[in-house]
Amino acid sequence: MARLGMVIDTRRCVGCMDCVVACKTENQTPEGMNRDWITYATEGRYPHLSTTIQSERCNHCDSPPCVTCCPTGASHVHEWGGVVLVTKGECIGCKACLASCPYDARYVHPDGYADKCTFCIHRVEKGEDPACVSVCPTRCMHFGDLDLPESEVSRLLASRQHHAVLPEAGTKPRIFYLE
């Protein structure tokens, strides 16, 4: 089984938010809610400050707490690619998954069910990239099978320093940021 993941080059990302707009357009996310977003992390002492720009979304964790805590099985790991998905017809809207996610990647759809990034599984199943990846003007986002040594994402991870968001939360995130 493939293990889909994403690698994002923070040296190339300019925070243009094309990925955010592409996601909203592709997935028709409700007004005021996003499946992906940009963070600007600034650290250091003036004048020696550095800012890292990251495009973030659900990390489709290998140990997803949202799936573990779901009482109905609505949150589940898709058999293809290990993508974490929500079946809206099974979700009761208890919001335990929102509370369990250390990345705050989920929201409650106005219709009442929990919603989040799907890695655009409907596109990926047709052999296309997720919408956010496909529109990135700086080509900073890469998508593929992390278990395949010859995939682009595996080669990038093998050749560059990288980090994940909050690995200490123990969820084994599958989105990596090149430094």
Added chain:
Amino acid sequence: MSPAISELVSTAHSPFTDPHVHVWGWEIPVYLFLGGFTAGIMVLSGWALWKGRRNLRPFRTTFALASSGLFILGLATISLGMLALFLDLGHKPYVWRLYLTMKPWSPMSWGAWILLLVYPVLAAGVLLDPPKALLRYAPALEPVVQWMEARPLVRHAVGFASIVTGVALGIYTGILLSALGARPLWSSGLLGPLFLVSGLSTAAAFAHWASPEPEERVHLAWLDNLFLSIELGLIGLLLIGLLTATEAHAEAARLLLGGPMTAVFWVGVVFMGILLPLVIQTLAVTHRIIHTPVAPILVMLGGLALRFVIVSAGQLSHWPRLS
């Protein structure tokens, strides 16, 4: 030297998660409180049944331990709690989905099934000494009541089932939160016993207030003091556990130790809800003051405040993103 800067700006602005998670409002603390209270009633009354206690003046000892009155109250409080839980759901028409599966790693799934067990056990408790009005409106229950009455073992069995189900219900209300590791304040297994003991304490306080048996009131006041002391100890252990874990957990503990929840926690939960009733009930059982409803009311309000504080502070706590 200029100060170190560590700043995170995010374009995410979901109303449920920014600037911090606030997915649960009043409904969940109220549900956790009523669930714990019902669990306390089930354990205390179940223990009285298990010990073979029988109320000699049925229909008059409404709220004595092992009376149908307490079991009826339990049915009412758990139903109100489940109503609060239902009101919190975002996708209400799909609530039945809970009962199409059993997810062994999801405390909420366990809770759904435990709640299903609670009703028949409470109903059996009512039928051991049913109110006359119930038999008048539902005469078909009469043979069931007579069958139960003719078998003393049934009384013990209902008592045992009530204790087991009550303990499961009480612990689950805490584990429900502690399984959500993304909120450091909740990630302690101590929340299970803490909510159970708090539930026992609120039930003992209510029975202390409402019981018509003077001797039982004294016993319940002592018992409540024991529960309150254990609760105080568990709160201390919870804070020690958080302060000695990771920085994220220590930061979560500081929400109650100087942070925004400090006043309501120490004044509302610890002083008004535990220490003051401990003193009042000790004076009452040593015959220095008369028994009044003041201490029981404080204990019950303290139990409610505990749930509000833990649910709110837990949602404020998070894993820090920057060093």
